């Protein structure tokens with residue numbers, strides 16, 4: 001058994017000069033059979049590490065056979081880890097190292113209930129910055145360029161996660177954090193960043209503020225947008241790419257697994273997010289039965305960390321619904337790609353008995369001409385029979401026919417909803433993760 005993380009587990013091949021398309025070509029284009037061997041070795045290490053150090057996993061893993069010979073098969077027999085397990089062990093019940101070995105804490109956004117605290121050793125921070133460096137290179141960023149980082153700095157993993165990965169790639173960082181939107185535009189004019197990292201909803205607000213200030217994308221050096229931390233659609237991509245004059249890609253991650261950098265689209269294909277499978281083992285399961293889903297089928301993403309020391313996660317149920325595409329990608333990376341997040345199981349709206357995800361509504365809504373990308377979904381009426389109203393601002397005054405848009409949305413989504421075109425500026429602008437669903441129902445009487 002390995003007492004410590006495998007020596008040189010990452011095999012870095014950092015190139016700090018010249019044009020980088022794939023940051024770690026050795027790992028990112030590795031033959032699938034070799035990658036699977038590597039996953040087995042790292043998974044076996046993780047299972048031992050967790051069993052020996054985390055009481056929660058000791059109980060689950062003590063009787064497990066085949067940890068060394070068949071770790072992937074052994075994994076299938078293990079129960080899932082849920083967000084509620086992390087809450088039950090709050091704050092540090094999952095810690096697998098001594099406090100003295102921890103170098104950083106973060107916490108998840110915690111919009112529902114208690115937040116979950118996550119911890120990193122130095123080795124974990126190195127791995128994290130490595131995957132973010134890969135992700136930024138996949139997005140098209142190059143050593144020597146500059147990134148304006150408008151993800152919030154603090155307990156949220158977006159700010160510091162993107163920051164460290166950019167520095168590892170050799171990119172200069174403007175640590176703008178979220179907010180101060182006019183200043184963000186000024187910084188983009190004065191310091192000419194090549195890339196912007198933000199939530200898509202905040203990037204949209206930055207683009208709108210530019211427009212109000214009379215700044216056009218031609219005056220900026222911006223070429224790349226790295227957007228994630230919340231669901232967004234192809235329609236939103238078009239709004240952001242044209243508004244900012246960039247190529248925009250989707251970055252995914254979650255605090256429990258590491259933060260941003262679990263997966264990213266490559267700028268060459270913009271068709272699915274490459275998962276860094278040498279560090280994160282992915283499964284897609286039926287959320288009800290737990291059975292494995294076939295490629296192409298939508299299910300819940302379950303992730304197992306393969307090198308994390310401070311808080312290994314085994315079969316963590318992300319709640320995020322995706323499908324997997326194992327086809328090779330034109331960019332040359334051999335990792336599997338996951339679809340954009342279809343939604344979270346706990347974000348699903350039930351409209352008169354029909355299920356719909358906010359992201360599906362956005363997809364259909366933003367494919368329509370005349371809409372701006374500023375919208376929100378409001379529950380109205382009596383709680384016994386609530387109505388879903390889509391509030392949307394129009395691109396120009398008079399550009400939208402409310403009734404025709406409602407008919408189109410109902411037909412495309414099979415859901416009974418109505419549309420209200422609202423005045424410009426009515427929808428609150430987001431500086432982080434947007435709140436899309438608002439409750440305006442009458443009080444229960």
Ligand code: DLL
Pocket residue numbers: 108109151156157158227228229230231232250251252253254255256259260261318320340341344
């Ligand atoms: O949002 C990490 C992150 C920061 C990702 C910056 C990308 C960029 P948490 O706050 O723990 O971590 O929230 C994780 O956010 O389970 C998803 O539901 C959602 N999420 C993250 N990325 C995406 C994305 C960060 N690209 C939760 N598309 C996840 C849709 C996303 N949802």
